[in-house]
Amino acid sequence: MYVAPTPGKTAVQDHVALAEIELCGDLIIAASAADEERLSPDRIDEVLKVTDPDAQERG
Template identity: 80%
Template sequence: MLLSAKTLQDHVALAEIELCGELMIAASTTDGERLSADRIDEVLKVSPGTEPPSGPTPGA
């Protein structure tokens, strides 16, 4: 199945919105003033030193 550029952008946008929502939920339940880098990594399901996927730069 081929995805159009718009469909692909929609999927990326929805994934980003979901991640932002997860961060907001985590931030609203934290005792401190800010989320630690470790907690952010946990919420985003990444590990320290993980390289972001290579690909086109957004907006390019």
């Protein structure tokens, strides 16, 4: 992501904060499209692309 510098000021990017904002946006989109009142923990993991390392060993 490119942020145009403001004349006379230094442009600062916080890549971690930008990534967190993107993940929050993904959750908001998923929640607004969901039929249920709340997202299940499994659905949240799916949206955030979280994998269970132990599941690979079990499966």
